[in-house]
Amino acid sequence: MRATLAAGAAAFLSTAAFSSAFADIQRQSFTALSEPGIEIGIREVVDAAVANGTAERRGDPVILLHGARVPGVPSFDLPLPGGSLAADLAAEGLAVYIVDLRGYGASTRPAAMNQPRAVTEPLVRSGEAVRDLAAAVDAVRTRSGAEQVAILGWATGGHWAGHYASLHPQRVSKLVFYNTLYGYTPEHPRIGKGSRLADPENPDRFNLARFQNYRLNTADSLLPGWDRSIPLEDKTAWRDPAVAEAYVAAALASDPTAAERDPPSFRAPSGAMADSFLLATGATLWDARLIAADALILRSEGDFWSRPEDLALLQAHLESRQSGRVSVVQIPQATHFVHLDRAAWGRATFLRAVVSFLAGPQG
Numbered sequence: 001m002r003a004t005l006a007a008g009a010a011a012f013l014s015t016a017a018f019s020s021a022f023a024d025i026q027r028q029s030f031t032a033l034s035e036p037g038i039e040i041g042i043r044e045v046v047d048a049a050v051a052n053g054t055a056e057r058r059g060d061p062v063i064l065l066h067g068a069r070v071p072g073v074p075s076f077d078l079p080l081p082g083g084s085l086a087a088d089l090a091a092e093g094l095a096v097y098i099v100d101l102r103g104y105g106a107s108t109r110p111a112a113m114n115q116p117r118a119v120t121e122p123l124v125r126s127g128e129a130v131r132d133l134a135a136a137v138d139a140v141r142t143r144s145g146a147e148q149v150a151i152l153g154w155a156t157g158g159h160w161a162g163h164y165a166s167l168h169p170q171r172v173s174k175l176v177f178y179n180t181l182y183g184y185t186p187e188h189p190r191i192g193k194g195s196r197l198a199d200p201e202n203p204d205r206f207n208l209a210r211f212q213n214y215r216l217n218t219a220d221s222l223l224p225g226w227d228r229s230i231p232l233e234d235k236t237a238w239r240d241p242a243v244a245e246a247y248v249a250a251a252l253a254s255d256p257t258a259a260e261r262d263p264p265s266f267r268a269p270s271g272a273m274a275d276s277f278l279l280a281t282g283a284t285l286w287d288a289r290l291i292a293a294d295a296l297i298l299r300s301e302g303d304f305w306s307r308p309e310d311l312a313l314l315q316a317h318l319e320s321r322q323s324g325r326v327s328v329v330q331i332p333q334a335t336h337f338v339h340l341d342r343a344a345w346g347r348a349t350f351l352r353a354v355v356s357f358l359a360g361p362q363g
Contacts, residue, residue: 025087026051027077032139034102034132041106042136043073044143045086045096058093058359060173061144063136065157068272069217071105072098074250075154078340082347083243085339085354092355095144099136101129101160103214103269105254113267117212124269126285129160130167137164137171150174150293150358155305155336156181156272159279162286162314169292173362176296176354179303179336182310186282190304197277206277215273216265219248229302229335238345239337247340288317296327296357300334300346325363329353 026048031039049055064086066075076098077086086096100107103124110123137149150173153161158180165172189195193203196210223244230238252258255266275285288295295318299311311328318326331338334346341347 024048025090029106030139030143031106032135034135038102038108038132040102040108040132040136040139041072041100042139043077043086043098043106045077045084045090045098047090047093050090050093050095055093057095060146060148060150061095061097061140062089062358063133063140063149063151063161064096064098065133065151065153065161066098066100066104067155067157068276069215069268070222070247070251071254072100073105074247074254076339078243078246078250080242080246082240082342083246083340085351088351089355089358092359094355094358097136097140097149099133101132103267103271107132109267110269113214113269117214117216119208120213122206122208122211122270122274123213124271126160126163126271126275128271130164133160133164134168137168141171147171148173150176152176152178152354152358153180154178154339156276159275159285162288162291165293166286166288166290169290172291172293174296174358175291175293176298176357177314178298178339179300179306180297180310180314181276181279181306182288182314183279183284184282184313185307185309188280188307190280191273191276192280195280197273197280204281206274208274211270211273214270215268216261217251217268218263218265219252220263222248222251225304226335226337229304229337231302231333237342238335239341243340288314289321291318291321292324294325294327294357294362296329296353298329298331298350298353300336300338301330301332302334303336305336323363327353327357 026046028044034040050057064076066072077084089096103109151161158177191197199205199207232238252266258264258266331346331349338346338350
């Protein structure tokens with residue numbers, strides 16, 4: 001099984017590098033130093049014409065920020081049509097930067113993640129994530145020459161993006177909150193009290209015994225939640241099976257130690273889950289009223305992560321500001337993974353909204 005995984009990961013990486021479907025899209029990887037010993041991996045994705053100066057870049061550079069479990073490249077840059085939000089945005093003239101926070105993908109993992117799992121403090125809480133995002137923003141601004149950046153955050157990525165923008169409002173021009181928790185509301189059926197995230201002996205506390213300081217994620221753990229949210233018996237009619245297969249392969253390939261375990265698994269810090277449990281039980285970690293950027297709130301009707309209450313309160317707080325416009329798009333029937341679903345089941349609507357917002361005028 002380990003040999004099979006290694007061969008599959010190698011084939012995936014080869015396809016990602018040489019696929020003819022992305023011949024006009026250029027990719028370069030670089031790092032930013034967050035703090036001593038912590039390097040943040042960043043992938044630049046741009047259209048060749050924009051890169052060589054024969055076409056003008058549209059809008060500010062766009063940072064794509066992953067969620068709690070799967071890193072940036074598997075989330076946003078799969079090597080096939082319909083699987084790369086980054087390539088689709090780049091084809092519209094936007095300069096795109098996929099960021100991995102510490103503990104994920106191409107970034108440094110905390111030393112404790114190289115040791116056996118332990119029932120200790122969950123690794124990579126929101127404060128550390130915001131420091132890493134700050135380093136990435138500064139690196140992208142330097143590389144692109146732009147004064148400000150736009151950020152699209154998926155799920156927990158939207159939480160991290162909002163937290164950062166509330167602390168550094170002058171550096172962010174536009175924010176896309178994509179299926180994002182906001183907090184304040186104490187009830188959440190999937191990740192709140194009574195869920196697997198709650199301590200069974202104390203429902204007000206995070207289930208540290210289950211999640212420990214970091215998690216191990218197998219291939220079999222990645223698709224069930226997506227499958228359950230698709231309202232068709234035939235999942236392939238809603239989601240291209242090649243996209244699902246590439247998503248799983250890329251997630252496993254993101255961790256060089258995956259094949260050392262049986263079954264193969266990739267590591268993910270548990271801090272994002274601990275913070276999400278707080279947001280799902282009524283806490284808040286940042287205030288949207290401190291954000292100056294224009295905002296687009298995107299929510300899938302079938303999302304299992306964000307709640308209608310998150311959207312409503314986030315919208316209200318953003319609209320109460322003195323500056324910055326707010327747009328809201330709700331996609332009927334769509335899943336948490338709408339940017340990876342088929343075009344007819346929400347992806348086309350999602351892309352139109354994101355491109356219009358990111359490439360359009362500010363204010």
